[in-house]
Amino acid sequence: MTPAAAPAVDTAKVKEILSRHPAGDAGALVNVLHDLQAEFRYLPEEALKLAAEHLQISQAQVFGVATFYEGFHLKPRGKHVCTVCMGTACHVRGAPKLLDQLERDLKVRAGGTTPDLSVTLETVNCVGACALGPLLIVDGEYHGNMTTGRLPKLVDSVLKEGKS
Amino acid sequence: MAIRIFIDEQEVKAEPGESVLMVARRAGFDIPALCYHEAVESIGACRLCLVEVRSGARPGISTSCNMKAEDGLRISTDSPEIRRDRATNLELLLLRAPGSPVLRELAARWGVRPRLQPPPDAGIANCILCELCVRVCAALGHNALAAVGRGEKKRVGPAFGKPAEGCVGCGACLSVCPTRCIVMKDTPAARTIWGQSFEFHRCQVCGQPVITEKHRAFAIAKRGLPEDYYDVCEPCKQSQASQRFASVVW
Structure with a gap:
């Protein structure tokens, strides 16, 4: 499984986002990272370097903060995010089978992104909706009582939507 | 007070x-x-x-x-x-x-x-994540290191896991490390640390390594030292000084 290639980063766009924050304001780092991720869906290395320059802090500091928070991603993420709940309730009700099938159908491992950057597949330990298990979350929308039978249709509809 | x-x-x-x-x-x-x-x-x-x-x-x-x-x-x-x-x-x-x-x-x-x-084979596995290296590196103005990640995956290292621009190979991180876990290799030719190799600036008298070339450039620029400051190593400087002293006395 080769990792998805990072697309070229629009430097002008990065600079435009950075210009919304005062230069040299180290305290704005997390806000800057949020804004960058909202634009690129992940934090490109080039963007982080420009952010360090703009905020006048070291690249190491920026990298330390970006890697500290689970919510920031340093690898390209898909247009759609498909999350399988692997909590105990979902687990005993078949979540591993769903994950297996998704990995097979999308040809991507959990935590990975398809090479065409259409879908990122990930797992979560529990979202507290145990009564709905096994639970699949697609782009923030919860699909409860998911079965391997209903899965292909759902995946297809998501991917088609992605192409339109 | x-x-x-x-x-x-x-x-x-x-x-x-x-x-x-x-x-x-x-x-x-x-x-x-x-x-x-x-x-x-x-x-x-x-x-x-x-x-x-x-x-x-x-x-x-x-x-x-x-x-x-x-x-x-x-x-x-x-x-x-x-x-x-x-x-x-x-x-x-x-x-x-x-x-x-x-x-x-x-x-x-x-x-x-x-x-x-x-x-x-311990090496960096003996890191206690005290971040003394990170703090010292920043205080020296190199800013090459950070605590990366969190929880059990937390490590100390350069940004993006790549050789850091700011690193000059001074080895201060290792010298303050309480568990001596940072891996630095000195060969006669070069010093390797944090995935980067640094050439030595050599003593013009005895040929021993004095300082890495990158560290020399950094120190001369930052401290305003004369260009030839690191051209002779400390022991050779001392023996030169003592010879000068002897020639004056006798």
Whole structure:
């Protein structure tokens, strides 16, 4: 499984986002990272370097903060995010089978992104909706009582939507 | 204006805001600490410098490295509770870095039994994540290191896991590392550290390495040194000076 290639980063766009924050304001780092991720869906290395320059802090500091928070991603993420709940309730009700099938159908491992950057597949330990298990979350929308039978249709509809 | 604090009932003079650990050590008290360095900010990471505060609104056990001296502060440096808590913290550090000689020596002295065997090839695995290297690197102006990631995946290293632009191969990170876990290799040709190789600037007299070329450029620019400052190593400078002295005298 080769990792998805990072697309070229629009430097002008990065600079435009950075210009919304005062230069040299180290305290704005997390806000800057949020804004960058909202634009690129992940934090490109080039963007982080420009952010360090703009905020006048070291690249190491920026990298330390970006890697500290689970919510920031340093690898390209898909247009759609498909999350399988692997909590105990979902687990005993078949979540591993769903994950297996998704990995097979999308040809991507959990935590990975398809090479065409259409879908990122990930797992979560529990979202507290145990009564709905096994639970699949697609782009923030919860699909409860998911079965391997209903899965292909759902995946297809998501991917088609992605192409339109 | 000097203030007074009381360490184990002994009156000690201090400057307001000074680190309690620094004051206590200056007065001859033996408080263990791994992540402390007076040149950089203390962050209370190793948690071995515990003392007990016996005055003020918040008495109790606390780290002394990042505790500021205040007039009338009373602390004790030894008690069964302090020993117990230090031993627990040491035990936890040993779980993270089971091969560290410094930790094992402290464990032997304090009667703490290490639970894990030291790994055969320790290196960075003996890191206790005290971030002293990170703080020293930043204080020197190189800013090449950071604590990367969080939780069990946390490590110390350069940004993006790639050789850092700011790193000059000075080796300060290793020299302050309490567990000596940073891997630095010196060969006659070059120094390798943090995934980067640095060529040496050599003494024009004896040919021994004096400093890495990148460190030399950094130091000359930052400290405004003459270009030839590092062209002769310290021992050769000394023998040159003594020869000059001899030629003047005789």
